[in-house]
Amino acid sequence: MAYVSMGEAHRRITEYLNRFCDAVSYQDSSTLCRLLSFSSNSPPLLSLADALNVFQDSSSLIRQSDRFSEYGEILAHVFRSLQSYRVGNLVEAYLAFDKFANAFVQEFRNWESAWALEALYVVCYEIRVLAEKADKDLTSNGKSPEKLKAAGSLLMKVFGVLAGKGPKRVGALYVTCQLFKTYFKLGTVNLCRSVIRSIETARIFDFEEFPRRDKVTYMYYTGRLEVFNENFPAADTKLSYALQNCNPKRERNIRMILKYLVPVKLSLGIIPKDELLRNYNLHEYTKIVQALRKGDLRLLRHALQEHEDRFLRSGVYLVLEKLELQVYQRLMKKIYINQKLSDPARAHQLKLEGIAKALRWLDMDMDLDEVECIMTILIYKNLVKGYLAHKSKVVVLSKQDPFPKLNGKPVSS
């Protein structure tokens, strides 16, 4: 930490105070954002933090002038938080920032126009990020992480401030997205429901009115929720919206969306092009797509095993596992086509024995009972049209379209 003289420290602090008060009085949101954006680690903020560590009695400076003391509470907490943040005491920094955020939100509530919306966004973002960092600290110290949860309730409060009729309401979706991030991180996604309900049903909100970036984020998260619920058509709609509307230059974001959209599309019977997977570095799906194309059950299982951890964490494992039935369908289709070539007259009769043999080639050792079971499931789920003659151990396929394509419809349950 570079040495800072007392005078220099005094100067820096006073400058910050001046800029803050100017920003507020001129309603200069962008300046205010810069002044509050801790995580940007901007040089002015870092030097101010150093100055604060030298010049301990910053509160006297705030009190010095009426101009500063009007926002004395806000500024004092900002300083304390920045100070702690600079020295790496993230928990303290979070606590001070939380107080600041509360004071700021209170102040924001009193401002009639929504000029400070951007600054509020910064505050919401910073509090969430700080809380995550503080929780990491707490966990490494063996304490229970609880700051993110606290940040969640603060964000909820902010949401309440914005959910009104005035011009501030367009900020509600940003806060909602921050809440989603918080809840997904905490694993309490069920808490999202109440926010979603108010966004989607409250008349004060017109979804199209919100900023695009927030809409994309919102759709991404709600799409993920639908994946959890295995509601694939809805997930498809939401994630597709996110994909179509997100900034095409943000490849990371596109990849995040595709990570969920690809499995969703797969379970709807829509197979992506290899380039897509390549372009967005989604190689974990490559094998799965191949397995689906080939009807290679073994490949599917290998692919699932290979990336099990990743799929489990992202929550698509179960979705991908269910592709198994489509793989079976593909396999049956191949057997059927094969049989058609050799014996067109009896092509629509698939012997269970033959299926078992095919599976054995794939290293899937199944007896007839199990094969029959799988065939009944395929028929039941309408992946295969026809019936199973138990007595003769034959699957009799329908003459018309024995293997109907899903074409965007989910596998019936």
Added chain:
Amino acid sequence: MNHGGNTQAVAPMDPNSIENRYGVDGSQTQKYSYQYSTGSESAPWTGHSVENQAVENGNYSNSNYYHPQPTGPATGNVQEIPNTVSFTISSTSGTANVAQDYSGYTPYQTSSDPHNYSNTGYSNYYSGYQQQPSQSYPQPVGAYQNTGAPQPLSSFQNPGSYAGTPSYSGTYYNPADYQTAGGYQSTNYNNQTAGSYPSTNYSNQTPASNQGNYTDYTSNPYQNYTPDAANTHSSTIATTPPVHYQQNYQQWTEYYSQTEVPCAPGTEKLSTPTTSAYSQSFPVPGVTSEMPASNSQPAPSYVQPWRPETDSSHPPSQQPGAAVSTSNDTYWMHQAPSLQAHHPVPPQNNYQSPLETKPLYETPFQGHQRATYPQEMNSQSSFHQAPLGYRQPTQTAPLVDSQRVSKVQIPTNPRIASNLPSGFTKMDKDSTAASAAQAPAYVSVSMPKPKDHTTAMSDPGTFPKSLRGFVERAFARCKDDKEKESCEVALRKIVKKAKEDNTLYTRDWDTEPLSTVTTTNVTNSESSSAQLSSLQNKSPTRRPKSRWEPLVEGKPFVKPASTFSSAVKFGVWNHQNENNKKSSESFQKVDAATGFKPTYSGQNSAKKSFQRPVKRQRFSGGAATAIDDEASSDSDKDLTPYYSSAMALAGSAEEKKRRDSRSKRFEKIQGHSRGNDLTKPKNANVGNLHSRRATALRLSKVFDESGSRAVEDIDWDALTVKGTCQEIEKRYLRLTSAPDPATVRPEDVLEKALIMVQDSQKNYLFKCDQLKSIRQDLTVQRIHNHLTAKVYETHARLALEAGDLPEYNQCLSQLKTLYAEGVEGCSLEFAAYSLLYITLHSNNNRELLSSMSRLSEEDKKDEAVRHALSVRAAVTSGNYVMFFRLYKTAPNMNSCLMDLYVEKMRYKAVNFMSRSCRPTIPVSYIVQVLGFTGAASEGTDEKETDGMEDCLEWLKTHGANIITDSNGDMLLDTKATSTSLFMPEPEDAVAHGDRNLDVNDFFTRT
């Protein structure tokens, strides 16, 4: 002022205990005294209440109940009535008393509770107490009167004990004056304690002598005690003049004079009673007719009350010695033996007094009695009707009369009942449970005086009638308070000696020369005996109170000054005691309505306290209760200072919260204290008294220290219970108070218990019960090791076996934390269970994902985990063939969890088949594929056919269409079935989720 006065007065009265308590805080003193008394005082309270009741009865019951006592009580009531003006205060004090009573009750529980109630009622008499008391009182009175009439004479003999009661009455008075019932209570406590709750009084006043007295008291006091209660009432009446209280206190030592004085003021002038009155009353008690006289004069009545108290206290003390310890039960028991009748009567009196009290009281005793009698009758009936609420109070009364006892909870005074109902019910149960001990007591009670004798004889706790008569005579000879004091001391010694010689019941007390009272006058000896009895009583009571008291402590009692302060205090007590919302509510009510409501709350709290004690008794038995009492007394002391503030804050939710936390803290502390007390013998009352006192002192110190500390600063490790119970089998009962080390099994015993359960051939319900109790003991002792894991694992497996998923879930969540703490166990086995459970029963994708992602590669190699994962795969894909194959090869208890999914899987499978297969499927195939042959089947023909039958049955109940082909084979007509298949409503669905658990088993278990 009043408080101060009271305290001071008290101090003189009971130099040791009282002074200590009182000495601590002028204002707080009362509280302290309460607290102390709670432990020991509580008994006093009970005693007081009893007295009050007795007094009320006195008018009525005096003749009936303990004639002497009744008169006293009657006067008390009468006095109280006069005092009405001061009622607000008195009412408050009454509440306080009630609260104390409650705590005290714990030991004597039922009886004391009632007494307390009645006491409260008495105190209320001043203000509104009478009303409340009247409710309960009337009932008691009725009963008491009946019994009382016969008993009174005998009880009169016990005057000594009565003397003790006077002190109670003094307390009452104090409350009335003070409103700081506390001060009064304290005094009362001392006296009462001496009389009924040996602990307080004894500790301070005449510990040694008390013991002796106790014995004596027990014999005599019981009967007398009821009168004491009456006295208390009178004392409450006395409340008017604080000065009187002081006098009372002093007199307390000389119970009579003091009591009388208070009574006189309280009651009205009744009898300027003080000493002379008391002395008079004492003798009077002996004769019912006298009682009336005393009634006319409060003082006499007071004296009587004292006696009753002593009696009550004695019985309690004696009974406490017995395992009966359970608060209610014990109380009942105690009362039942000696005072039973009396105590109960007092409550009745109180109740009655509220109803009719004033008139009755005011009127000559006889007249009152008449009036009361009717009331009593009513009250009794009412008691019967609303046993729950009033029962506690009534119970005391019931104790007096066996009938009453049986009805015990009869006291259904609407007000009380409402508050007490739950408690009463419990009480009822308890009483029934206690039946063995209680029943006798009750019987004796029912047999008014004669019964008392018998009871005394049968029950060690009770003193023989002849002894009572002897004591009465001795007291009758006393010319002044001093004489009475000395007489009491002497009597105590005599009784103690007799007890030690085991001649208590064999000696011919009727012919015993009064000169034996030696040194001081007979009266003195009597008074001393009264004190002793009161002390004995108090000690048990105190403990219960203390438990509650901790809560009370939480509340600041700074505000006692207001007229309602006493009520407030009472309310506070209630709050503290109860920690319950009811108490706070009652407080609020009290504030609004002043006396009456507070009393109720007090009653409620008392009831609650009773209930809790009862439970405890069940758990630990007498010894445990005794310990509890001590602890409670300590807590009470601490609490007293807070009362005033508590009163003020009681209403607020915040305060409630704080109270709760405090109460919890106290519970822990109490538990700790109990731990200290463990060494104390449960049954040895005398020995216990000393030890109890010592513990109480220790505890009080602890409390004082802890009081200033934040809950967070408490070293919980130091407070962790260390069990001493050596019983391997123990039934599970949900703890409602701090655990008692005497009922907690140490680790090595728990280990044996676990093995016992594992080897047991009994059914799941038994094992579940045993395991729950083991778990409880482990939790209470904060044991977190492999044994804990083993217990939970065992229980989880058994629960799985029995299909008890809720219990299984409890165990699993505990096991998760245990494994997370690094405790070794079968973590993989349970990881598998957990996986299966989520897959098969919770069907939560996110949960499944997260639990799957927690498994390491290593974990997945475990057979059970691998199996569980395969099952999951089979279920998600609907592969029924795989599922039932896995079912047959399931390791551990995996199949038990799968069992619960079999039905769904079969339904799914048949649904699949009937939709996909044409035209038919042989049933034999279904049998084979869907595991109808049973997991363990080896494929023998017999089992095959069994499976066939099962399968057909299953198919039929699910709407399948079965046809028979030419070969006689059964076939499933798939086309017809596909549309007719349905999932039947489970016929044998039971709320607990397992039809294997017979409902009747549950009922028999509870």
